[in-house]
Amino acid sequence: MRKIGKGLIFIGCMVLILFLSGCSRKEEKVLNVLNWSSYIPDSVIRDFEKETGIQVNYSTYSSNEECLAKVSSAKEGTYDLIFPSDYMIEIMISRGMLEKLDTTQLSNVGNLDSLYLHQSFDSQNQYSLPFVMASTVIAVNRDHIKDDIDSYQDLLNNDYVNNITLIDDQRIIIGMALLANGYDMNTVNEKELEVAKDWLLQLKPNIKAFDSDSPKNFLITEEADIAVLWNAEAALAYQENKNIEFIYPKEGSALSMDNFAIPKGARHMNEAYQFIDYILRADVMKEIIESYPYKNVNQATQALLDPDYLYNIASNIPSDIIEDGVYVKNIGESVKLYDKLWAEIK
Amino acid sequence: MKKAVENIYLVLIFLFLFLPIAVLILFSFNTSSLNIVFEGFTVHWYKDLLQNRTLLEALFNTLIVAGVSTIVSTIIGTISAYGLHKYSFPGKNVVNELLYIPVVIPEIVLGISLLSVYTLLKLELGMVTLILSHICFCIPFVIISVRSVLEGVDPHIEEVANDLGASKFQIFTKIVIPMLMPGILSGAQLALTLSLDDVVISYFTAGPGSNTLPLQVYSMIKTGITPDVNALITIMLGVVFVLLMVSTVVQLRRIKKEAIS
Amino acid sequence: MKNKKLWKYFFIIPVIIYVILLIALPLIYILIISFFQSDYYGGMISTFTLQNYIDIFDQVYINVFLKSIFVAGVTTLICILISYPFVLAISHKKPATQKILMTLVMVPFLTNSLIRMYGWLVLLRKSGVINQVLLGVGVIQEPLSLMYNMFGILIGMVYTLLPFMVLPLYSSVSTVDPQLLEAANDLGASKIKTFFKIILPQTLPGLFNGSLMVFTPALGYFFIVDILGGGKIMILGNLIKNQFLTARNWPFGAAISIVLVLITSLVIFAYRKLGGKMEDLGGA
Numbered sequence: 042m043r044k045i046g047k048g049l050i051f052i053g054c055m056v057l058i059l060f061l062s063g064c065s066r067k068e069e070k071v072l073n074v075l076n077w078s079s080y081i082p083d084s085v086i087r088d089f090e091k092e093t094g095i096q097v098n099y100s101t102y103s104s105n106e107e108c109l110a111k112v113s114s115a116k117e118g119t120y121d122l123i124f125p126s127d128y129m130i131e132i133m134i135s136r137g138m139l140e141k142l143d144t145t146q147l148s149n150v151g152n153l154d155s156l157y158l159h160q161s162f163d164s165q166n167q168y169s170l171p172f173v174m175a176s177t178v179i180a181v182n183r184d185h186i187k188d189d190i191d192s193y194q195d196l197l198n199n200d201y202v203n204n205i206t207l208i209d210d211q212r213i214i215i216g217m218a219l220l221a222n223g224y225d226m227n228t229v230n231e232k233e234l235e236v237a238k239d240w241l242l243q244l245k246p247n248i249k250a251f252d253s254d255s256p257k258n259f260l261i262t263e264e265a266d267i268a269v270l271w272n273a274e275a276a277l278a279y280q281e282n283k284n285i286e287f288i289y290p291k292e293g294s295a296l297s298m299d300n301f302a303i304p305k306g307a308r309h310m311n312e313a314y315q316f317i318d319y320i321l322r323a324d325v326m327k328e329i330i331e332s333y334p335y336k337n338v339n340q341a342t343q344a345l346l347d348p349d350y351l352y353n354i355a356s357n358i359p360s361d362i363i364e365d366g367v368y369v370k371n372i373g374e375s376v377k378l379y380d381k382l383w384a385e386i387k
Numbered sequence: 388m389k390k391a392v393e394n395i396y397l398v399l400i401f402l403f404l405f406l407p408i409a410v411l412i413l414f415s416f417n418t419s420s421l422n423i424v425f426e427g428f429t430v431h432w433y434k435d436l437l438q439n440r441t442l443l444e445a446l447f448n449t450l451i452v453a454g455v456s457t458i459v460s461t462i463i464g465t466i467s468a469y470g471l472h473k474y475s476f477p478g479k480n481v482v483n484e485l486l487y488i489p490v491v492i493p494e495i496v497l498g499i500s501l502l503s504v505y506t507l508l509k510l511e512l513g514m515v516t517l518i519l520s521h522i523c524f525c526i527p528f529v530i531i532s533v534r535s536v537l538e539g540v541d542p543h544i545e546e547v548a549n550d551l552g553a554s555k556f557q558i559f560t561k562i563v564i565p566m567l568m569p570g571i572l573s574g575a576q577l578a579l580t581l582s583l584d585d586v587v588i589s590y591f592t593a594g595p596g597s598n599t600l601p602l603q604v605y606s607m608i609k610t611g612i613t614p615d616v617n618a619l620i621t622i623m624l625g626v627v628f629v630l631l632m633v634s635t636v637v638q639l640r641r642i643k644k645e646a647i648s
Numbered sequence: 649m650k651n652k653k654l655w656k657y658f659f660i661i662p663v664i665i666y667v668i669l670l671i672a673l674p675l676i677y678i679l680i681i682s683f684f685q686s687d688y689y690g691g692m693i694s695t696f697t698l699q700n701y702i703d704i705f706d707q708v709y710i711n712v713f714l715k716s717i718f719v720a721g722v723t724t725l726i727c728i729l730i731s732y733p734f735v736l737a738i739s740h741k742k743p744a745t746q747k748i749l750m751t752l753v754m755v756p757f758l759t760n761s762l763i764r765m766y767g768w769l770v771l772l773r774k775s776g777v778i779n780q781v782l783l784g785v786g787v788i789q790e791p792l793s794l795m796y797n798m799f800g801i802l803i804g805m806v807y808t809l810l811p812f813m814v815l816p817l818y819s820s821v822s823t824v825d826p827q828l829l830e831a832a833n834d835l836g837a838s839k840i841k842t843f844f845k846i847i848l849p850q851t852l853p854g855l856f857n858g859s860l861m862v863f864t865p866a867l868g869y870f871f872i873v874d875i876l877g878g879g880k881i882m883i884l885g886n887l888i889k890n891q892f893l894t895a896r897n898w899p900f901g902a903a904i905s906i907v908l909v910l911i912t913s914l915v916i917f918a919y920r921k922l923g924g925k926m927e928d929l930g931g932a
Contacts, residue, residue: 073595079610083441098596099441101606106894113691113896114502116511119594136691203793209879211894250796250878254609264774264796380895385708387882393737400734401752407767407807408756410777414770424780463662470659478664485667487926488675491860492912493868495885496905499892500674503902507677523670530663531927555655586762586871587885591892601762608766608875620763627758635751639744646743 070095072312075111075120077299078103078254079274081320082332089319095312103253104210105129112138117306122313126297128212128371130169131162133302135371139168140303146314149321152341160298162368169300170317173335176358176366177213177295179288180275182266193221193290196267197240201247206259206268209251211383212369213295214241217269220292226367229375234382241386251387260285271297273335276355287355289362296366298338330356336363408624415617433622436615445603446619448514452589452599453582456521461575463522464529468570469563471530472537489524490531497524498591505592512594520592521582528581529574536570675909682902692898700903709887709904716883717911719798719873720866723805727813727862728855730806735818736847753814761808765875768807772800772876796878804872809865813858816928820854821847856924864912884908 070093074086078101086097102108105126112120112133125133133139144150150170157171181190188198196205207214216226218237228234249265252258256270260278268275272287279285301317303310319325323341330337330346334356337343350356372379418427436442471483489497501520502512510516544566548558564571586601593602604616682700685693703709738749756764771777772794779791794800824847832842848855870885882890884904891901920926 071596075595078606087440098598100595100598103609104894106896110893110896114506114892115594116506116509119511203796245880248880250880252609252879254606255611258611262773262775377897380897381706381708384712384882384887384890387880387886393733393740396733397737397749400730403807404753404756404810407764407771408759410770411763411767463666466659467663467666470656470663474656474660476656476660482663482667485671486663487929488671490929491864491916493864493885493908495868495870495888496678496908497674499888499901499905500678501670502892503681503898504674504677519670523666526666531929534927555652580758583759584757584761586760587868590871590889601760604760604762604766605871608762608769612766616766620759624755624759628755631751631755631758635748639747642743642747 070309070312071098072096072309072316073098073100073119073121074316075100075102075108075123077101077124080124080299080333081329085320085325085328088325089316092319093312093315095309095315097316106211109133112304117304118308120304121307121309122316123302123304124172124299125169125302126299126369127160127162128369130300130302131371133304134163134168138305140305140307140310141167142170142301142303143314144170146311147318147321149318149323149341152321152323152326152339154338154340154343157298157338163300169302171338172299172301172320173330173333174338174358174363175271175273175297175299175335176289176362177208177217177269178272178275178355179290180260180268180270180278180355181286181288182260182263182282183284183286184282185263185266190267190288191291193217193292196247196269197243198247201267203247203249204266205244205247206249206256206265206270207251208256208270209253211379214251214269215379215382216295216367216369218244220290220295220367223292226293226295227370227372229372229378231378234378238382238385245386257281271335272355272358273333276334276353279353279355289354289359294362294366296363296368298368299335408620411617412621412624415614415621417614420614432614432618435613436618439613439615441598442600442603442615442619445598445600448597449583449600451514452517452521452597453579455518456525456582457575457579459518460522460525460578461529461571464526464574464578465533465564465567465571467526468530468533468537469559469567472534486527486530489527494524494585494587495591498588501588502591512592512597514597516592516594517589517597517599520588521585524585524588525578525581528577529571532574532577533567533570536567540566678902678905681899682906684899684902686897686899697899700900701907703900704903704907712882712884712887713907715881716867716885719801719805719883720863722802723809723866724813724859724862726802726806727810728859730810731813731817731858735814735821738818739821739824750818753811757811762871762875764807765804765872768800768804769795769875772803795876796880798877798881800876801873801881804876805866805869808869808872809862812861812865816854816857816861817851818854820851820857824850852922853924853928856919856922857928860915860919860924861929864915867908867911 072095074097076099086099089095090097100111100120102111105128108123108125109129109132112123130139144166153171157174158166160171163169179190179196186201188195188200190196215234215237218240219226219228219233222233222236222240224230224233224237250259255274256268257274257278259265260268261281268278275285275287279287301320303313307313320329321339323339323345326337326339326342327345330342330350334350334353336356336358337346354362413425415432416428416430417425418429419425471479498520501516501523505512505516544562545558548562553561586605589599589602590605593599600619604612607613607616681692683696683698685695685697685699687693738746741749769776773779774791774793776794778794779788782788783791828846829842832846837845867883868885868888870883870889873881873883873886888901888904888908891897891904895901
């Protein structure tokens with residue numbers, strides 16, 4: 042019987058030890074990164090850890106809204122480095138959620154192509170620096186789909202029942218419907234949104250799934266033959282199946298520029314700078330771009346990239362596409378119109 | 388005839404239950420990494436597993452969360468079950484009713500309300516909040532399990548022990564706990580199972596550095612799972628299976644003994 | 649005397665703290681913020697409003713409620729239909745065999761539910777195992793759409809929740825007196841008649857218990873819908889998750905959660921009215 046008393050003491054000690062070991066782990070150098078899923082290869086993070094001795098805790102999100110929600114619902118200082126897109130940078134700046142960047146701490150900041158600096162959402166790059174750029178694109182598996190496709194309207198074809206995968210992002214997909222109907226992608230006009238809704242409901246029978254994290258898998262496993270997805274995902278699908286064709290629709294594409302940003306009150310600011318500077322290195326960015334071929338914004342890296350990347354329109358987005366493309370903009374409270382519309386479509 | 392139909396039905400249901408697991412185990416030995424067609428036998432995913440730090444860390448976190456929350460909720464649950472059985476105090480009925488909330492409420496409601504409170508209290512999301520949340524939904528199950536045994540216990544035993552001069556502490560540790568052991572153990576087992584199985588509550592209450600296996604698999608399902616995950620699942624299932632078999636054999640022996648005597 | 653009081657406190661203080669801090673406080677807080685206003689950026693303005701509850705009565709959200717109740721209801725029904733013959737067949741076995749079979753039922757459930765969903769994904773997708781086998785045998789010419797639709801969601805739900813129906817049904821079936829069944833048999837009652845006249849009435853408590861433990865979780869399992877439904881179908885769980893994690897409208901998410909709690913309370917009220925006992929729940 043005495044054993045049980047001893048057992049209790051033993052268990053108590055175990056609990057204590059576990060809690061203490063949990064606490065002591067905090068003493069190490071850590072960096073809490075919150076990033077898009079499928080954006081930075083594991084190997085880059087591991088190499089960074091080896092080089093600097095900093096432990097990286099990596100969490101992911103699959104939309105800008107999720108990033109905002111995670112940062113604002115967590116206690117201030119939980120995350121040290123985030124990668125929001127253009128309009129989300131604007132929102133976060135307006136809400137005082139970002140730290141001003143001290144570029145003197147970044148020895149590799151000169152590697153960035155000035156073409157991509159000073160964007161309207163942060164004209165002085167006080168709070169953000171560009172990481173990569175992305176564009177939506179239509180990818181088609183030519184093994185199964187022979188029709189000409191050059192417009193979003195072509196997706197309404199009755200032959201494509203249950204055969205299209207879309208990005209699971211309300212601003213992008215509703216934006217696509219608006220573009221398809223000749224409206225501004227950032228409209229807050231309820232009538233135009235109503236038209237977009239009807240268009241999407243018409244498209245719905247053709248939709249196989251909404252997925253933002255890895256729509257390429259739908260193309261690779263031939264689960265769907267058509268996808269509206271981010272350019273790098275299309276390029277990755279192409280690596281597995283050379284019969285995948287990329288189409289930038291004539292109505293224009295949605296653009297997105299993703300940026301480094303440090304949330305207010307970040308507790309590992311130095312580590313965050315170290316990480317940004319590490320990624321800005323030409324060779325490191327090359328490794329990232331090769332794993333996830335988005336549009337590179339790093340001049341030093343551009344010289345290192347091979348033709349496979351440079352001549353693939355899905356990875357190295359042509360400049361006329363960028364000119365015709367549209368960024369998602371901050372529309373303030375009207376976002377609730379989009380929220381509701383999204384629930385109606387799903 | 389009737390027996391045959393019954394047996395076929397049982398086989399079919401067990402097939403349904405084991406099919407998804409069997410595929411995962413099978414593909415852990417597959418040379419192709421795509422989990423689509425079985426192309427050839429290999430064990431190299433098991434070697435890969437040892438290199439996959441993200442996955443091993445997630446496993447470690449899962450085991451810590453499950454271990455700590457099982458131990459803590461079993462201790463608190465046992466003490467509470469005894470307290471609720473033995474003593475009366477104002478508001479006891481309310482406490483009794485509230486205890487069932489984590490059992491019956493959809494997990495998502497518990498998940499978001501805990502998240503909101505952690506935000507309100509400015510608690511940093513991480514291992515601590517994750518363990519707290521798991522303790523939260525495990526305790527009622529332990530209490531229910533221990534209480535069901537308590538109801539069958541003869542209250543006179545404690546009185547007799549008291550008359551014989553045993554201290555309260557002695558009575559609790561040497562008489563009550565051993566008598567409640569079956570309930571405590573099944574409560575602990577339940578808590579462990581629930582903690583290992585949970586997705587929804589962890590999804591809302593985990594933070595950076597507290598990635599658990601289910602959360603890791605959730606994000607990997609979306610970005611593509613590598614077969615070293617299958618290897619890990621296979622190992623875990625193997626361990627669980629052996630443990631379960633041992634416990635079943637022990638119980639079967641007892642059933643047989645009882646049948647003889 | 650003082651010692652005795654301390655001793656009492658030792659036993660009741662933990663549970664009181666637990667109930668207040670981890671159950672009452674979170675739920676009350678959710679109730680409070682459901683009356684707050686959202687600023688659409690994840691912030692909340694603490695002015696009282698009923699707008700969140702009024703918004704729920706929009707056709708869009710009513711549809712989500714109806715769809716969720718449909719999914720949960722059908723899941724419960726399928727679980728009942730599968731479980732009855734299953735536990736009856738098991739109860740006809742020898743005690744030792746019963747013990748082994750019931751342990752086997754639990755084995756898959758000792759892995760995480762998400763991992764099992766991944767198993768289904770590998771089985772059900774277009775290039776998945778089931779389609780490969782059927783195509784290979786020549787039963788079908790075109791791969792079947794087994795997931796990214798309602799069918800996939802129901803498979804996932806039934807699979808995940810089946811043990812919550814099987815366990816209580818099994819324990820109530822094992823309380824049915826075998827002599828009663830024999831008597832019915834001797835008197836020439838048909839199988840169906842025996843089931844409806846003897847087995848069903850005696851196993852009702854287990855049936856109600858199981859139904860409750862299947863129905864309410866099914867309303868909230870967003871990850872099953874996410875993985876096997878392809879993000880096209882939304883149930884209450886997804887709606888709440890979105891309000892908290894993407895739409896940044898916590899007050900609205902809180903209001904939906906409160907309505908979900910009300911639905912659950914109604915189900916429990918019905919369960920109690922039908923003679924169900926709370927302490928039977930969760931005793932799996």
